[in-house]
Amino acid sequence: MSQSNPVELKITSSPSCLAAVRGAVEEMARYEGFGEMDSHALVLAVDEALANVIEHGYSGVEGLPIEVTLSAVRSSDHRAGVCVVVRDQGKQVDPGQICGRDLDDIRPGGLGVHIIRSVMDEVEYSCPNEGGMLLRMVKYVSSASAEKPEA
Amino acid sequence: MSEKPKDGSLVKEVRRGENATVVTLSGDVDLHHSPTLHAALVELAAERPKRLVIDLQEVPFMDSSGVGTFVEVFRRVSAYKGKMIFFGLSNRVRSVFEITKLDKFFTICENEQQAVTA
Numbered sequence: 001m002s003q004s005n006p007v008e009l010k011i012t013s014s015p016s017c018l019a020a021v022r023g024a025v026e027e028m029a030r031y032e033g034f035g036e037m038d039s040h041a042l043v044l045a046v047d048e049a050l051a052n053v054i055e056h057g058y059s060g061v062e063g064l065p066i067e068v069t070l071s072a073v074r075s076s077d078h079r080a081g082v083c084v085v086v087r088d089q090g091k092q093v094d095p096g097q098i099c100g101r102d103l104d105d106i107r108p109g110g111l112g113v114h115i116i117r118s119v120m121d122e123v124e125y126s127c128p129n130e131g132g133m134l135l136r137m138v139k140y141v142s143s144a145s146a147e148k149p150e151a
Numbered sequence: 152m153s154e155k156p157k158d159g160s161l162v163k164e165v166r167r168g169e170n171a172t173v174v175t176l177s178g179d180v181d182l183h184h185s186p187t188l189h190a191a192l193v194e195l196a197a198e199r200p201k202r203l204v205i206d207l208q209e210v211p212f213m214d215s216s217g218v219g220t221f222v223e224v225f226r227r228v229s230a231y232k233g234k235m236i237f238f239g240l241s242n243r244v245r246s247v248f249e250i251t252k253l254d255k256f257f258t259i260c261e262n263e264q265q266a267v268t269a
Contacts, residue, residue, distance in 0.1 A: 015183035040243045051182045112216035
């Protein structure tokens with residue numbers, strides 16, 4: 001896997017920041033040659049990850065720091081991809097306890113992690129020693145929809 | 152009767168008819184807008200329309216907060232034996248319903264004509 005020229009975004013825990021991050025992620029995905037639905041999957045996963053930080057990590061308190069780092073990567077079979085790292089200073093949760101819920105239970109809430117794990121190729125939560133949570137996730141261009149990046 | 156609310160809830164237009172209230176949304180249904188959208192839809196559900204029809208043609212993006220909003224309003228509408236129906240989904244919005252398996256739970260129509268008689 002190669003990695004170069006990361007894009008770093010620093011936002012605060014306000015829902016009004018989400019649209020700007022979605023725009024940046026969409027641009028990165030397009031630049032890396034993602035098709036429409038792969039691009040949407042990546043944008044959706046990042047949105048859900050940030051919403052989880054805002055709602056659960058920071059319990060809805062606005063103005064607290066979140067860092068998002070986007071990096072171009074390549075899969076072992078040379079497909080383009082984007083690695084996203086979301087770093088917060090919120091509550092630490094045992095990564096083993098972060099899982100999607102039963103979808104047969106039709107009720108609001110708790111769908112974010114399910115969506116992230118459904119659409120991303122790699123998802124890894126960790127608890128850094130310095131506090132907060134770190135989420136690293138990767139989405140590669142689907143084999144069927146691989147497109148050449150724009151010049 | 153047509154009405155254009157100005158409450159920032161993404162509700163662009165509300166049209167009330169004998170068989171259905173059609174609600175046109177415009178914008179991203181995300182964590183930022185879902186609370187006000189929820190409040191607006193709860194208010195409309197309280198009028199107990201036979202069908203609460205949600206027009207998503209102008210919604211380019213929806214996340215799980217939007218899904219949660221619709222599930223909660225669906226419960227209210229179902230409680231008085233009304234129907235909640237969607238139409239005008241883009242591939243992107245439809246994919247969110249599919250990932251959460253709610254495409255099988257909600258009634259989703261191709262167009263408004265189908266939706267108001269579903």
